[in-house]
Amino acid sequence: MISADIAALLYLLAGVLFILALRGLSSPRTARQGNLQGMVGMGIAILTTLAVAAPSDWISWLLIIGGLGIGGGIGAYMARTVKMTDMPQLVAAFHSLVGLAAVFVAAAALYAPEAFGIGAVGAIHPQALVEMSLGVAIGAFTFTGSVIAFAKLNGNMSGKPIILPARHAIHIAMGLVLIGLVWAFVVTGNPWLFWLTTILALVLGGLMIIPIGGADMPVVVSMLNSYSGWAAAGIGFTLGNTALIITGALVGSSGAILSYIMCKAMNRSFISVILGGFGADSSAAAAAEDDRPVKQGAAEDAAFLMKNAGKVIIVPGYGMAVAQAQHALREMADLLKKEGVTVKYAIHPVAGRMPGHMNVLLAEANVPYDEVFELEDINSEFAQSDVAFVIGANDVTNPAAKTDKTSPIYGMPVLNVEDAGTVLFIKRGMAAGYAGVQNELFFRDNTMMLFGDAKKVTEDIVKSLGH
Structure with missing residues (x-):
């Protein structure tokens, strides 16, 4: 048992560490430190609680230790196995x-x-x-x-x-x-x-x-x-x-x-x-647009265009996450930089399925932090880029959000990828995005569709760049 004053001080210390953890998690550069501070703070809070409310019988201690062991074991297993x-x-x-x-x-x-x-x-x-x-x-x-x-x-x-x-x-x-x-x-x-x-x-x-x-x-x-x-x-x-x-x-x-x-x-x-629902009335519009022609290319075409570009902006999305293509993407970017091409990454705030999803994946692939930009910081640069390379990002690149008042995503800020000289778009097929809305970008004259698994297509581009 510890005194109430010491417990209050330890709880305050844990609270300070939690605040520092949130501050650290606000930037990829300090996220690891913030995560560590949060872990230490939680450890202090748990041990203090056990010290304050320490039971006198061994059965209660057995239940507490058993609960901590089971919960901690499940957490450790999930941390190591969840994709x-x-x-x-x-x-x-x-x-x-x-x-x-x-x-x-x-x-x-x-x-x-x-x-x-x-x-x-x-x-x-x-x-x-x-x-x-x-x-x-x-x-x-x-x-x-x-x-x-x-x-x-x-x-x-x-x-x-x-x-x-x-x-x-x-x-x-x-x-x-x-x-x-x-x-x-x-x-x-x-x-x-x-x-x-x-x-x-x-x-x-x-x-x-x-x-x-x-x-x-x-x-x-x-x-x-x-x-x-x-x-x-x-x-x-x-x-x-x-x-x-x-x-x-x-x-x-x-x-x-x-x-x-x-x-x-x-x-x-x-x-x-x-x-309210989102995208509930969009299915009919998407079906009517599926049969429009699109320009289709191959990995060799994409490699040629990017190798001869001055500036390439990469737009990752959930398709990249599903295919686990971030490592191949970083390898592609490294080869382009060796050719003298300026490479940047554009992240939409709601790309993926949770806030920061794309940032975490790019950090996992050791993409330099100074090459990753949020929407408001990079949107104006698409007009000065030769190629926009979209890998699995659908709704967040749809120009209909700016032009079609009947679209359920109308008014949502999107990345101005259509302003780039050429748009290379990796996608498995012509299905509508998660919002149930067909992407008008597919049918633009400056868009080239690269159909297939995002990782496989990117790896093929890497091979072509290496030749």
């Missing part, structure tokens, strides 16, 4: 576990309040009832919402919006009932109201995410990240755990800020993402 392409759904799965943990802790506090210092059974402090009800409502919502997000990202459910009849009215009615249940539980402390709140929040979480289409998934992931943080903070108050309150507040606020950035990058309001 980078599966990282978005892994993050969604983690969010679901945070929400579920909040529900379990709130239930434990409800039935054993004396262990948490919040009163006795049937006489829990009103403040604790408020914290519990908010924690369980947000946690349950986060759990089922994250499960649906996981299923959509993992391909277990269609990425297209699943539109339910009168969904807005249903969501509003359920939200009002949920608020009423929370109020009634706080007033009465009735366990049945607690479980009704939990069940309704579980159902509402699933129903709110089902109508959201695949193109909005980066926003959904960051939004659920925020929800999981607020659920943790609410339970932190119930437990009286400073570290959990700090951590939850940091995750909740950073997730909310990231959601705002994502919505701004897509020119969409946060409310519209939560309440």
Whole structure:
């Protein structure tokens, strides 16, 4: 056991390390250091919690150590085996576990309040009832919402919006009932109201995410990240755990800020993402455009064009992630630089399936940080580039976002790849993008399609450059 003052100091130290971790993760150059600081902070928080609430019997210690061992073992296994392409759904799965943990802790506090210092059974402090009800409502919502997000990202459910009849009215009615249940539980402390709140929040979480289409998934992931943080903070108050309150507040606020950035990058309001589908009416338009002719080329053509270019801008997307083509792409860029070609990478904020997805993949391939640029920093340079090399990025390069007011992606800022002298576009086929919208770029006169697996096509280009 340690004193409350020492515990408070250690929790404060852990909180400072968490803040430094977030600061470090804001840049690829300091991400490794930030990750390490976060790990150290979490280690301090766990050990301090164990020291403060050290049980006196060996059975409790056995359960705690067993839980840490099982959880840590599963985490280590997943860290070593999960592919980078599966990282978005892994993050969604983690969010679901945070929400579920909040529900379990709130239930434990409800039935054993004396262990948490919040009163006795049937006489829990009103403040604790408020914290519990908010924690369980947000946690349950986060759990089922994250499960649906996981299923959509993992391909277990269609990425297209699943539109339910009168969904807005249903969501509003359920939200009002949920608020009423929370109020009634706080007033009465009735366990049945607690479980009704939990069940309704579980159902509402699933129903709110089902109508959201695949193109909005980066926003959904960051939004659920925020929800999981607020659920943790609410339970932190119930437990009286400073570290959990700090951590939850940091995750909740950073997730909310990231959601705002994502919505701004897509020119969409946060409310519209939560309440509406995306790309629901685009399938007919995409089917009508599939039979238009496109200019098709081979790896040798692409190698010749880029080898004789002065400037090439590479635009990576989810197709690169699926094919694991980042290493071949870096090799191609290295060969081009040896020929005197200026090479840069353009990253759209919502490229891939989660924020920063492309940055992580390029860093994994040891692409220099100073060659990677965000949309607002490089968009004006496409007009001065000889070649734009698009590898699996679809919706974020679609010019229809700027010209077609009937398109569901209209108004979303996109990369101006069509302004380049030549656009080389690697894609498996002519299928529409994740938003269900056909890309107008395919049919431009200055676009050459390179059909095939992104890694295989890039490797063929590398071979041609080496000859």
